[in-house]
Amino acid sequence: MALFRLQGSRVLAVDLTDDAVKARNGSMVAYTGKMTFKRLTGGGEGLRGLVTRRVTGESMTVMEVKGFGTCFFAESAAEINLVRLDGEKLYVEASNLLCTEATLRTGTSFTGLRGASEGHGLFTTTVEGSGQAALTSAGPAVVLRVTPQTPLSVDPGAYVAHTGNLRQHFQSGVNWRTFAGEASGEAFQIRFEGDGLVYVQPSERVTVGGQI
Amino acid sequence: MSQGFGPPPPGFGPPQYPPGAGGPVVHDAHTLPADDNVNPYTFSVHLDGQWFLQRGKMIAYYGQIDFHGLGHGPLDRLVASSFHSPLHAAQWVVAQGRGRMLLADRAFDINSYDLDQGNLTIRSGNLLAFSPGLALKQSIIPGFLTLIGTGKFVAASNGAVVFVEPPIRVDPQALVGWADCPSPCHHYDHSYLRGVLGGVRMLTGLGGLSGEEHQFEFAGAGQVLLQSSETLMDGIDTGSVPWEPGMPGGPEGMAGGGRGPGGRGPLPF
Numbered sequence: 001m002a003l004f005r006l007q008g009s010r011v012l013a014v015d016l017t018d019d020a021v022k023a024r025n026g027s028m029v030a031y032t033g034k035m036t037f038k039r040l041t042g043g044g045e046g047l048r049g050l051v052t053r054r055v056t057g058e059s060m061t062v063m064e065v066k067g068f069g070t071c072f073f074a075e076s077a078a079e080i081n082l083v084r085l086d087g088e089k090l091y092v093e094a095s096n097l098l099c100t101e102a103t104l105r106t107g108t109s110f111t112g113l114r115g116a117s118e119g120h121g122l123f124t125t126t127v128e129g130s131g132q133a134a135l136t137s138a139g140p141a142v143v144l145r146v147t148p149q150t151p152l153s154v155d156p157g158a159y160v161a162h163t164g165n166l167r168q169h170f171q172s173g174v175n176w177r178t179f180a181g182e183a184s185g186e187a188f189q190i191r192f193e194g195d196g197l198v199y200v201q202p203s204e205r206v207t208v209g210g211q212i
Numbered sequence: 213m214s215q216g217f218g219p220p221p222p223g224f225g226p227p228q229y230p231p232g233a234g235g236p237v238v239h240d241a242h243t244l245p246a247d248d249n250v251n252p253y254t255f256s257v258h259l260d261g262q263w264f265l266q267r268g269k270m271i272a273y274y275g276q277i278d279f280h281g282l283g284h285g286p287l288d289r290l291v292a293s294s295f296h297s298p299l300h301a302a303q304w305v306v307a308q309g310r311g312r313m314l315l316a317d318r319a320f321d322i323n324s325y326d327l328d329q330g331n332l333t334i335r336s337g338n339l340l341a342f343s344p345g346l347a348l349k350q351s352i353i354p355g356f357l358t359l360i361g362t363g364k365f366v367a368a369s370n371g372a373v374v375f376v377e378p379p380i381r382v383d384p385q386a387l388v389g390w391a392d393c394p395s396p397c398h399h400y401d402h403s404y405l406r407g408v409l410g411g412v413r414m415l416t417g418l419g420g421l422s423g424e425e426h427q428f429e430f431a432g433a434g435q436v437l438l439q440s441s442e443t444l445m446d447g448i449d450t451g452s453v454p455w456e457p458g459m460p461g462g463p464e465g466m467a468g469g470g471r472g473p474g475g476r477g478p479l480p481f
Contacts (some may be wrong), residue, residue, distance in 0.1 A: 079319075081236060118475030139253040142272075143238045150241035150274050158271035158316065197238060200272045202253035202316030 002101050004082055004132040012080050012099060012134045014074040016065070020102040023073055026059040027038050027098060033069015040064050064102070078136035081199065085161070090127040092135055093163035101131035135161055138203035146192045153189040157204030164196020222379045241274040247324065247364060255322045255366050257313045257341070262290060264348070265305045265315065265341040266448065267336050275311015282306065303448045304348075315341055320368040320445065326366070327391075334357045334389030334437075336369060337445040341366040352460060354394060355447050371440035378430040385442035393434025399427045 011066040014021055024038060027094065041060045065071055065199075075098055080180045083090060085104065100106065106127045127133050135141070137160050146166060153171060162168075173187045192198055239250065246258035257263055259277060270279070282291055282304050290306070307313060316322065323430060325332070333351050342348065345363030359365055367373075369388050376382075378393050388397070423443055430436050 012271050139316065140251055141236075142254050142314065143236050144244075144272060144274075144314075145238050145240035147240065152241075152272060152274055153277075154272040155268075155270055157268075160388065198272070200314070200318070202251070202271065202322075203319040204268060204316075 001113055002132070004099070004101075005078060007072065008011060008073055008078050010077050010116065012082075014065075014071050014073065014099065016066055016067055016071060018066075018070060019211045020064050020066040021071075021099055021200060022062050022102055022104075022106070023065055023071075023099040024075065024097065025063050027073045027075050028063075029072050029074045031069055031071040035065055035067035035069060035071055038064045038066070038200045062106075073134070075136050078138060079140045079201075080200065081141045081160075083133045083135060083136060083161070083199075084131075085127065085133065085163070086130050087129075088163050090133060090161060091124050092133075093125060093171045094125045096135050096137060096160050097127070097133070098183045099134040100127055101129075101133070103131045104129040104133060117160065135199065137199070137201035138205075139201055141199040143200050144194050144198045144200060146194060146198060148194065151191060151193045152198055153191050154198060154200055155204060156190055158187055158202070159190060160199040160201050162192065162196055162198045164194065166192045166194040166196040166198070168192050218328075221357060239311060244274070244314075246312075249322065249324070250314065252321050252372075253316055255315045255321050255324060255340075257307075259307060259313050259314060260310050261308070263307045263313070263341055264294065264344065265307055266317075266339065267305050269315050269317050269340050270305075270307065271314050271316045272405040273311055273313040275313075276310060277307055277309035277311050277313060280306045288346060290439075292382050294347050296304060315366055317368040320370055320371050322366060323373055324364055324366045326360055326363075327359060328362050330362075330391060331358060331360045332365075332389055332391040333395070335387065335445070335447065336438075336450045338367045338369055338388050339365065340368050350450050350453070352394075355450060356389070357450055362450050365438075368444045368445065369437075369439035369441075373441060374438045376436050376438060378432055378434060378436060380436055381427040381429045382436060382438055383442060383446055384426065384428055386438045386440075387428055388437040388439050390430060390437065391435045393432040393436070394428055396428040396430045399429040401425045401427065 002019050002021050005013050007013045032133050105128045108123050109126050143158050171191045217460040244256045250256050333356050336357050342365035343363035346359045349358045351358045381399050
């Protein structure tokens with residue numbers, strides 16, 4: 001079984017013993033031992049996944065790393081966050097997903113307006129199964145728990161990923177004052193309700209909401 | 213398993229989570245710190261009432277919080293007591309309600325500071341948020357803002373902030389702000405550029421300059437805040453000042469630095 005650990009906060013080290021992980025294409029920075037790097041088409045989800053990704057535009061080029069030894073991954077000096085999944089589903093932007101164990105299944109799901117508000121497409125990547133995944137974020141992500149009593153609102157530009165049984169809806173604070181030049185700059189938020197964890201990064205991507 | 217690398221030295225990097233452990237700390241609405249840092253890059257505000265934020269720096273919140281742009285409306289009185297320069301008011305947002313609110317700015321280091329009947333002048337781009345006990349004013353120094361009163365404010369910096377006491381000379385790019393002491397003056401260290409050749413060198417740069425000939429000099433009692441990097445953060449508009457005789461700088465654009473090193477405007481007649 002592949003063993004994920006952090007070497008510092010910006011390099012992921014994965015110990016492999018004749019098993020495989022899926023990682024973002026080109027994210028390997030070094031390795032020891034004997035490894036093969038095979039590019040997977042369509043995010044490693046077979047023909048159906050390939051078609052889905054083509055249609056949805058949630059693009060992800062992935063390689064399969066297999067062998068013995070330790071492989072090091074990094075991406076633009078972004079902070080790396082480890083997530084352990086025990087059968088639940090992780091929703092994450094393809095641009096934030098660095099590496100997953102080969103046992104985890106990846107797919108795409110519809111996000112609706114939330115995706116559009118983040119400046120991404122209308123679709124997001126899902127990771128499902130049991131095992132570890134590594135996410136990248138601009139600055140170390142803060143993990144926030146959502147309970148039925150304490151719903152959470154997140155700026156679309158700071159959202160990275162979420163797990164658990166969460167309903168999300170789009171909350172808009174746009175009113176006539178936005179257009180009268182008195183915008184609050186926090187016009188759009190995603191509201192999470194239910195039970196689960198949300199990962200936010202201490203930095204905001206440029207989003208549609210951020211510019212209004 | 214081949215293992216060519218030892219563990220990082222103690223104190224290096226983030227906490228190392230042993231495999232299979234719970235992973236990173238999970239915060240919820242009750243365990244988030246009240247008016248303190250969650251990590252060096254994220255600050256958690258315990259909101260009960262109002263706070264002022266720079267636009268777009270809220271990343272998440274629990275509870276019932278509304279965000280209002282500044283302008284005419286129910287917050288008029290609050291704004292009137294906390295803002296004394298209407299021109300830069302458009303950059304600010306009032307957060308109103310109850311809950312925990314997380315602030316962050318492009319993964320820069322974030323710190324909070326308390327003022328007790330104090331005053332502090334800070335570079336406009338570094339100030340993220342402040343509580344309404346403080347009044348925000350435009351500093352006489354272009355590009356800087358002054359906070360006066362009692363309350364808490366949150367500032368971002370490129371690298372950790374260092375506090376030093378005057379007398380001190382600091383690099384202009386490393387300066388974040390200063391508290392309680394008089395505004396700085398310029399200091400030029402051109403003593404090695406002597407004679408005709410030195411003059412030519414100073415004007416043309418031929419022969420090389422160290423790049424550290426110009427500093428800000430602080431005197432008096434107080435604190436000077438420096439960031440541990442010479443990369444400036446983008447400033448926000450501090451607004452312009454209506455020109456009248458006696459204003460430092462020139463009539464066209466205070467931030468432009470007036471005319472020439474003396475910064476003299478035209479004569480009033």
